[in-house]
Amino acid sequence: MPIITGRENVLAIYEKAAKKGWVIPCFCSENLTTTEAILTAASDFAKEKGYDGIPVTLAITNRYDRRTQSAYYTHTRRWDIGLELFRSNLEILSRVFPDLDVMIHLDHAQHDADEELLESDLSMYSSVMYDASVLPMEENMEKTRAYVRRKGQELLIEGACDEITDADGEIRCEITDADKCERYMRETGVDIVVANLGTEHRASGHDLHYRCDAARAIKARIGSRICLHGTSSVSNDQIKKLFDDGICKVNIWTALERDSSPALTEWTVKNAAKCGGPALEHKLIEQGYLTECSGTGNKSTLDYYTTTARQEIIFREMKKIVRGYLDLWYC
Template identity: 25%
Template sequence: MITLKEILAGTEKGYAIGNFNVHNMEYVQGVVEAAEAAQSPVIIAITERPLKYYGIDYLINTVKAAEKNCSVPLCLHLDHGDNLDIVFKCIEAGFSSVMYDGSHLPIEENIANTKKVVEKAAEYGIYPEAELGKLQGIEDGKESTESALTDPEEAKRFVDETGIAVLAVAVGTAHGFYDGEPKLDFERLKAIREKVEVPLVLHGGSGVPAKSVKKAIDIGISKVNVGTELKVAFNQGIKGVWEENPDEIECTAIMGAAREGIKNKVIEKIDLFRSNL
């Protein structure tokens, strides 16, 4: 597994790396099988909720087992870690990347906490992601009804003062699916790109039209997060098995179909992100 900084190197050439949120072994297998089939690097992301449910060791060892059968670079990433203790535990446990999310805090507190994460991560050769601005929607079981688009000047200050290596920005996307078509603020994204040099991240990538994703990548997005669409693909795979055979009880058949759904969706996203180089 490689670091976030390493896996995003080269994305300025006009592609982005997919950040795919996983929840169990079948998710991990589906993402890794897709990466191998498409010959694309991928970021395997885990949020705090499954970490608390399964435990850090269980999930990190699942990813390490999958890595043995993969010839392309993988990055194991903590997504939306808003608890400093959990962020530090993931760093110590062997995650190759972490994101600290202090976007819900006043900027001064976000900067102070992010600096702590940067300093801790540096001890392990990790280059963290952090977020400035706030997305609406439900992420990891937590709902936010407020949003705050990223201010370009604040983005520059945030990067300069924290030393963060990767910046997640709010430019009109949301967690979960959308009511209608999301309106991305491309001019704001351009302004942020001009102010900061670090790679930029688009959270809330599920349901964003392909044309908007491509334009965001062309402007300078290096990483696109996908979570909700994978949940749908996983559940549709299971539903398809029972629609065909309502009496099916074999777990390998049921979960195998869910894994295949994940794999197909990830391949679709890799093609959209143009990372299958």
């Protein structure tokens, strides 16, 4: 199926999902391997469950200072080239997976650094997160409201109901208040609100804790129109019930990269000689990085030392991770 674009078409997908109690996952990607793993896992799931189509969103950040994923999508490190490659990959692959309703999301588009992109033709995207959270709340709302007026008829717009720095420039991590969230949505006109519910990446590890009470308080004011960023601190039992908390969309990226890496590390260590040759294996044993039991003396081989071999490990692991989320939300 072609990529779903146009605000009304995208809203229709969300309405259909809401009737089923589905939370739409939004997986970020910064390389083709991740992109294909997401789509393949979703397609396999749809076929296995006998679904005609399931919605899946793929996202990418641009000039977001915490992670410029569009630049990482290409070794030119040019965000414009990275975005073009990302979109082209999805346009081609969406034809391979007709059982998916694919949407493309621009995540954390910065009100200032991404101004050129935000004001360009975005008709090939399904949605955008307009991120002015570095500004004081009143200025954030003013900027977001103006952007919705300019672009709100073209695509679905998310807004960041958050203020990440205080007057002294210190990082803040306050849970989003329901009153503030209701006012933010009313005065900006955004379609979905990105609220801080305790899972934001800027929180320290011991502070990460999903606040379902805050989510439900917001839901009581604006309905199921909340986007949650981050799931590492959310238990599976809580993840299953996110729609009941008012969450309609969840952004996921760190888990894909972090939780697939151990498999590649283990595979490389266990196959050190096949990946790097017996000389490297012997050197690592002498240096204490490997033990004597690793001394296989095997020769390096194409099945192990190629980029393709390494990517296949990541591809398989990422598919498992994506499938885990789909099992929780689409059953």
